[in-house]
Amino acid sequence: MTKQDVRTVAIIGCGVIGNGWAARALASGCDVIACDPDPAAEARLKTAIETAWPSLEKRGLAPGARSDRWRFTTDPATAVEGADLIQENAPERTELKQGVLAQLDALAPAHVIIGSSTSGIKPTELQAKCAKAPGRVIVAHPFNPVYLLPLVELVGGEATTPALLEQGQQAYRQLGMRPLVVRREIEGHIADRLMEALWREALHLVNDGVATTEEIDAAVVYGAGLRWSLMGTFLTFHLAGGEEGMRHMLEQFGPALKLPWTKLEAPELTDDLIDRVVEGSEHQAAGRSITELESRRDAFLTELLEVVERYWPEAEGLEGRI
Template identity: 80%
Template sequence: MSHQLSVIGTGVIGNGWIARALAQGWDVVAFDPDPAAPERTRAFIENAWPSLEKRGLAEGASPERLTFVDSLDTAVESADLIQENVPERLELKREILAAVDAAADPSVIIGSSTSGFKPSDLQPDCVKAPGRVIVAHPFNPVYLLPLVELVGGEATEPAHTERAQALYQALAMRPLVVRREIEGHIADRLMEALWREALHLVNDGVATTEEIDAAVVYGCGLRWSLMGTFLTFHLAGGEQGMRHMLEQFGPALKLPWTKLEAPELTDGLIDRVVEGCEHQAAGRSVAELDHRRDDFLVELLDLVQKYWPEAEGLEARI
């Protein structure tokens, strides 16, 4: 049975959803008011497709199963799942989601790719079936990274979440159902904490962007690819595990090792961050770096699966 994903907004994230759905053998209908959107999307898919082929395409997968339409109503009329990806402005998202809710069959799940807004803030103008409007937050590149955070709002019932889980699993995603609403959900809050500390280290002249990235890539990042934060620290406690680790290192949590609040983005700090990143890029284009990242992720995902084969669904581990 063929599925149809309807994508509203085709920036980097929207195009990532399109590429993933096509690779899973879905039909995709897309809407974006920008006349240049179709050409941009097809170039994106062409760039992503070699990595998707390496990961393995579903039967019937083809870039030709993408259709652009010229109205939002047409885009959602036959959808099995709708994914909204408009810019991160609350009023705009509420406006678009209300229009999608009004046009779509009330049984169809509407996922918002928002990285920060709570679903209860997105639902109020959706009068037909507000409970089916949820947060479905992915990670870039969406066509390779499997995590999607699912967050229900005040109007959302368990049945909505269960249907959403099944649909995103059909897209070969790993749904993580967030237990309660919070700005930034789970993963972005963790990433933002590291990001704030990294900006302070640059701002205070402690390290360059390249040195900070090296600290992550050759240290904690390698461990996190397999075990995450808590299991990594569990191993740090030796045979007694996490309890011993907290007894040993728990007092360090009270030490002033964190700045907590982000530094002010002065022109000087912005220049240092930008210049550092350009130095790291070493003249390579974003497209070249995209290919390098994707090739790495394809191999890394295979490696994670090899060492964590039982992790078929995140719900079994959360």
């Protein structure tokens, strides 16, 4: 299909994720129209862009990109006027998102993709109250910080055609994203389901007194996390099988999958468990503010992405193999 250039992006909802989308769109050379019912969101957006911009400059800006090419409104109709891509970032409540998306669908031209940043709601549910062009309402789930992490999970609903998903891929590639088209609808999509499994197990380890939050994070940072940055889960295990690869690994270690090493359901969030997780996390923060920790994270991710891109050039064709 014909490529449609994305020159103006409408950001609906200016929380952490929406502000991250705004910064990424600006760094990609787009104009941004940001919309939030709270007038105070404008000041928060300005601060968020200023905070993100040094990392984006280090990563490399698109020609003509400027941090001031945005304006703010509390009116959705004004926000979507002239937009080539609309990104919805309302709170994660199904009925609320359905109402917001139905309004955007009624206001925006039928050819404009409307992506939802939902982390778990199925697109068919999101499309349920849209009357004009429900198929163009898709899941476009990013990862925080959106302005640095390139993965976006795209999921179509019952009304979405392959052509619309292709249009979505083209649009998000123009924002420097790496689209991963999820083959079918499922709550939590792909990445969040994987992260939630690890999160549930981590909570059990704290709850059972096996490890502190700091020890668990160290196990990820200095062990599996380093390998996952380059190879992910399956290729890592493929190497674990030696020269015979994955088949040998499954023959050797497959029986261990039947052992009770993991607990699939999360533990009850008792006051005691909450206190231990909070106290552990605050100990790890060591008095540093969230802003300080975010700056440290962004500096690390900026350098790490440079390494990943040097060693995984084939990621350019990632979406074609999913």
